[in-house]
Amino acid sequence: MYRSHNCGELTSKNISNEVILSGWVQKIRNKGFIIWIDLRDRFGITQIIFDQKRSSKKIIEKAQKIGREYVIKINGEVIKRESINPKMKTGEIEVLVKDFTVLNSSLLPPFTIQDNSDGGEELRLKYRYLDIRRNPIKNNLILRSKITAEIRSFLSDNDFIEVETPYLIKSTPEGARDFIVPSRMNPGNFYALPQSPQTFKQLLMVGGIDKYFQIVKCFRDEDLRADRQPEFSQIDCEMSFVKRDDVIKQFENLIYNLLYKFKGIKIDKIPILTYEKCIRLYGSDKPDIRFGMKLNYLNELAKNKGFEPFDSNESIIGICVPNGSNFSRKKIDQFTNWVKRPEIAANGLIWIKYNEDGSIKSSIDKYFNYNELIKWIDFCEGKKGDLLLILAGDKSNTNLKMGLLRMEIAERLELRDPEKYSPLWVIDFPLFMWDEEEKCLKSMHHPFTAPIEKHLDLLNTDPTKVIANSYDLVINGNEIGGGSIRINSSDLQKRIFSLLGFSEEEAINQFGFLIDSFKYGAPPHGGIALGLDRLVAIIGGQEIIRDFIAFPKNNSGKDLMIKSPSKISSDQLNELQLRINPLKS
């Protein structure tokens, strides 16, 4: 037997018990004749003591050779500690070692197994099995396990059935790029890994499953932006005989439940904003509404007053930074430089300080008088002590630029309180967007999203105006998930594919099975998919998903630990009837 107890459970109730413990050596304090070791396992730390007076001398000698991260098994007696540590559950006791065995030795780890490790990102990924020993990562994985268990239990209690959909499916070139899998049994043919189980969950609704869920891996072969993974986990759900509000209500309850169970926070009804309003008020379709700084449109007040930068631009937008009037010139210059970066590419930033004493100082003092500027501040609902920042530019993107500045300021002013949770539903997205490059319509979400009923005719006359029957769930500025009521008519589905530029043959070839299924009594249905990685990270009070994934890949899609992807043998390629065909450069 390796243990009678784990390293996190012995208390003063166990004093004078004989126990067996196994674990890792976290810390050694060696006074020669007496040695204390912090013995660690997943459950906690127990202090063990080797004492020349009370243990045998042979044991002490053997114990001298123990190093950090050795795995040892000890047996001994639980005794009262001399110096009690009230912060630890096991802090009142220690175990006087009678005998022990080294179960495995350890080289010196390449970084410290501490909450604040000295390991850099690359090193930690290479030795991920050591990184997982650290409390922050270990606790993230435990939290993830608990959250998924809670989600499953909630959905099961609400009559959802978990159904596993296949991983070896079919490549459909539109949308993101598929990972493909060559078929040896059908040479020259390929499976694809699912970007999501979208069509399968719809088929389950056609099959009468009524309420489906699955926590499932999805795959996208995209150039990885920071904090994206080529494989990610999705809470995938679909319901039959529902309208938009039914889905919203169901998943509002889920979010309520999770925030209450894991954070002790009771949220109110989740507000619903239209896409149009989000863009207008926050310059983003996934606004962080934990703080204000809404966008204000100053065209009427500020244009045609002879200030060229305003007169020559389509859109003049201001936000009030609370308590920003005391910003130094340097700090304001930093924001100005920030908006001038190529990623934002604004021409400049106008600032107006509304000082505590009621005076005004601004970068456009020469062009506008006090009364004018006060009107602007009033219009933007500014108060004494605030700072009004203004961008001018094209109508099509100045709001988005201001949205980004708003987030940047909030980040710097620490307005994004990690203990506050402000979920939001965003609805009424356009069904399509116009792709200027390819001169064609693209689905805003995906081609299975239903238009709202009253816009069915608009599909024929002005498709870019058609509103989708969709909804996104945003928490604290992160898009956590999205969904929609789906098309369940084969004719409408074909019409959408045709609007998206599919020939009838292409549509049938790629999605014929779904279109066909709609001819056999497809019920009205809709669903949602939530990003598990990000949801867990947010509940964990963080926004970086990598530390909530056991074995993540780096930004080049590489697993640094197992050194993957890697070459395969020519035998394997031959069996698949494939050849590597390097690009000529």
Add this chain to the structure above:
Amino acid sequence: MYRSHNCGELTSKNISNEVILSGWVQKIRNKGFIIWIDLRDRFGITQIIFDQKRSSKKIIEKAQKIGREYVIKINGEVIKRESINPKMKTGEIEVLVKDFTVLNSSLLPPFTIQDNSDGGEELRLKYRYLDIRRNPIKNNLILRSKITAEIRSFLSDNDFIEVETPYLIKSTPEGARDFIVPSRMNPGNFYALPQSPQTFKQLLMVGGIDKYFQIVKCFRDEDLRADRQPEFSQIDCEMSFVKRDDVIKQFENLIYNLLYKFKGIKIDKIPILTYEKCIRLYGSDKPDIRFGMKLNYLNELAKNKGFEPFDSNESIIGICVPNGSNFSRKKIDQFTNWVKRPEIAANGLIWIKYNEDGSIKSSIDKYFNYNELIKWIDFCEGKKGDLLLILAGDKSNTNLKMGLLRMEIAERLELRDPEKYSPLWVIDFPLFMWDEEEKCLKSMHHPFTAPIEKHLDLLNTDPTKVIANSYDLVINGNEIGGGSIRINSSDLQKRIFSLLGFSEEEAINQFGFLIDSFKYGAPPHGGIALGLDRLVAIIGGQEIIRDFIAFPKNNSGKDLMIKSPSKISSDQLNELQLRINPLKS
């Protein structure tokens, strides 16, 4: 709103309630002035009635156009049925339709949506979304969902953490064949899909996770035998600081729990047999022990008596078929032909009938007298009325042939009672088997399995004699899972790879990360993996896994519904820097 209730819940308590129901039209009985429809959803069936006297005439006219599998929404009043159906939960009531809407029409389905469908296998796979509407398949999927929920809850209650391991991993050519995934970001390099998360779960143990589980898809690119799938689901577990008996006890509890919850069966402690004993007694390493017919070795009694077929063969093995003495000559000939098939390739089958009246009739009457044959029957623990069947052949395989005959007889005599559950642990497998073709050792399970401690020295002298610290779980003749205590020493792991014919470079290249991890304090650990598909099928009282998988593939690895695998575009291949390279034939 689509429904106030589902189709499985209205009872006489609801009489005179106004309700809204939505569902599929299962059955129509149309008397012209009165129409009954069985309305079906996932939850059940409710009879609805359109009655010219009590509904409007317009409604009746509209209702005439409803066809099978139409999706309709109705509202009406719950009334008492005239002819009560006590077998249905909703059998006391019907709903008098006041108004209805056709939510979707349906073509005539290609097979009937009935428990006993008229659809063949291929048709059912092509229209799987319709097949899922049938109770047998739907209930299988619901059972699967409930079993997985129960497994998760059991393991969580036992301190296991569910951790998701990656799907894009690294190809390791030994063992079964990998599915590979070309990496676009790293051209010429490939990921592989996991055959199991074996190395990752071991790394989680090195990482201190202590108890891990995951219900996870695994992939094997094998030529598919009947009832195998290229992707399958595994209940994957690993524990630290355990010995064999700890793992066995933990998962014995799981099986106990599942059989009790889903079948109401309380099993006794699961028997443990050694591999050697299984082969000897049952001619199989996964014996069905629901019935007897053990193998008996007749060499001493039957050899060297002048009967050439016995004298010239190494091994003479008999089994007693209970109540087989009344088998017709034709039936016995069928068994003789069965063992002569190329798959078994026995020379012939000797039979001895021990009749109820005490007389004996046999195919070897001329060579052996009554007293001799009675001795054999006694030795085989036969009774009056039994039939003794004997095979003679090589020592290396006659027991296996007899094991197959034993199963075939049990199948035909219906001794394999689907309501009986006889789990069994098989232990003490050899660590290696000798591959005669490749002239090298192969792992019986996989190269990470630890040998039993007292055989460590034997590795150097006679590796084929080394017993593995492993265990298989067998239920009713099906291998449900297997596992082992793992190697946690980098030296021993390297030694095993070397015995398996890996060069040091190959071992490091493929498994260096695991060997390295063992140098940093790897705890003793072991685990198990259970096949979910088969476990669910067995609990469902069946042995065919396909009907417990929502979207299975056929024996050529094809999904007949989505028509996958399929061609991909040359753009996709170019991006991956791959070319199709057909074999010259």
